[in-house]
Each structure stands twice: as structure tokens, then as C-alpha cells.
Amino acid sequence: MYIEEVFRRRNEVGGSIEVIxxxxxxxxxxELIRRVNRARIAKVHVEIFSPVADTRYDKSxxxxxxxxSIPSKAVDNASAILPLAAHVxxxxxxxxxxxxxxxxxxxxxLANSGVRVIVAGLDMDFKGRPFGSMPELMAMAESVTKLHAxxxxxxxxxxxxxxxxxxxxxxxxxxKESYExxxxxxxxxxxxxx
Numbered sequence: 125m126y127i128e129e130v131f132r133r134r135n136e137v138g139g140s141i142e143v144i145x146x147x148x149x150x151x152x153x154x155e156l157i158r159r160v161n162r163a164r165i166a167k168v169h170v171e172i173f174s175p176v177a178d179t180r181y182d183k184s185x186x187x188x189x190x191x192x193s194i195p196s197k198a199v200d201n202a203s204a205i206l207p208l209a210a211h212v213x214x215x216x217x218x219x220x221x222x223x224x225x226x227x228x229x230x231x232x233x234l235a236n237s238g239v240r241v242i243v244a245g246l247d248m249d250f251k252g253r254p255f256g257s258m259p260e261l262m263a264m265a266e267s268v269t270k271l272h273a274x275x276x277x278x279x280x281x282x283x284x285x286x287x288x289x290x291x292x293x294x295x296x297x298x299x300k301e302s303y304e305x306x307x308x309x310x311x312x313x314x315x316x317x318x
Contacts, residue, residue, distance in 0.1 A: 146271035220245030221256035273305030
């Protein structure tokens with residue numbers, strides 16, 4: 125009941141949902157870290173969460189591809205965020221596409237209770253299809269920032285994450301050995317999208 129009271133009181137302030145999306149290597153995590161650091165400069169209480177399933181870097185820190193980092197908490201599922209965010213004014217959530225289907229409900233509950241929620245994640249999978257809860261989160265958000273990488277084939281803005289390895293599972297954790305950013309034309313030239 126205490127957590128519900130905290131959420132009720134915080135509602136007087138007014139919360140919001142911000143979504144940062146784009147392809148791999150577009151700077152989503154970097155932008156999330158930048159926004160969270162600005163909140164910390166303002167002496168706002170912040171917590172950052174990531175899914176336990178993302179094992180590429182550090183379970184106690186959010187790390188960008190540029191190796192910038194900030195402390196974070198890895199959680200098993202979206203609902204685990206609520207009790208950990210009871211006294212927080214800003215919540216950052218990275219790799220949102222890997223969370224379970226309860227994430228939009230959790231994000232909405234936080235925002236409705238007065239929390240500024242910043243969510244970052246891939247908006248499309250390696251086949252160019254909407255990924256996880258990202259479309260729903262984007263629809264609920266007050267603001268959506270779509271970032272682009274640089275296409276490794278032609279230098280145009282890249283919106284797709286092209287998979288370099290033969291694996292058809294939707295989730296395949298990897299870095300530059302497994303993915304590269306591609307623009308729409310270069311992505312489609314190799315016959316991946318469909």
C-alpha cells in the first residue's frame with residue numbers, strides 16, 4: 125500500500141513518457157545516458173533499468189556502443205521496475221524491445237504517477253518489422269525521437285539493423301560482428317525485408 129501512496133502523491137506533479145528509438149548503432153543508449161545525466165545535474169532522483177536478458181555489457185551499468193556508462197539495475201521483467209522506482213522522479217529504461225508485454229502498463233503507471241519515463245529501444249527487428257512493445261510505447265509517448273545510424277554500404281541515414289549471421293530467431297544479441305546499419309535501399313537490395 126505504501127508504494128501506491130507514493131505513486132498517488134507523485135501524480136500531482138505530472139509525469140511523461142519519452143521514447144528514443146532507431147536501429148542498432150544509432151545512439152539510442154547514448155541519448156538515454158545524456159538525458160539521465162542532465163536530470164542528475166538537476167539533482168533529480170533517477171533510476172535506470174535494463175532487461176536481465178541483455179548480457180552484452182555489464183549487469184550493473186548501462187553501457188553505450190561508445191563505452192559511455194551509467195549505473196543501472198538489471199531486472200527479470202517489467203513489473204519488477206515498479207517497487208524499485210517508488211522514490212524516483214526519472215526512470216530510464218534501455219533495450220525496451222527485450223522486455224515482456226507488461227512494459228507499456230508499467231511505463232503508463234509510472235508516468236500517471238508523476239514520473240518522467242525515458243525509454244530507449246529498437247523500433248524494428250532485423251527483418252524490418254515492429255519489435256516488441258516499442259510500437260505501443262511510441263503511441264503512448266508525449267515525445268518520440270527516432271535516431272538514425274549511418275548506412276555502411278552507401279553513407280545514407282540508416283533505419284534498419286541488417287543481420288550478418290544466418291539466424292532466424294527474432295532475438296540474437298550481438299554487436300558489429302552480427303549486425304550493421306543499413307538504409308532502406310541497401311537493406312532491401314539484399315532481399316532481407318519482406
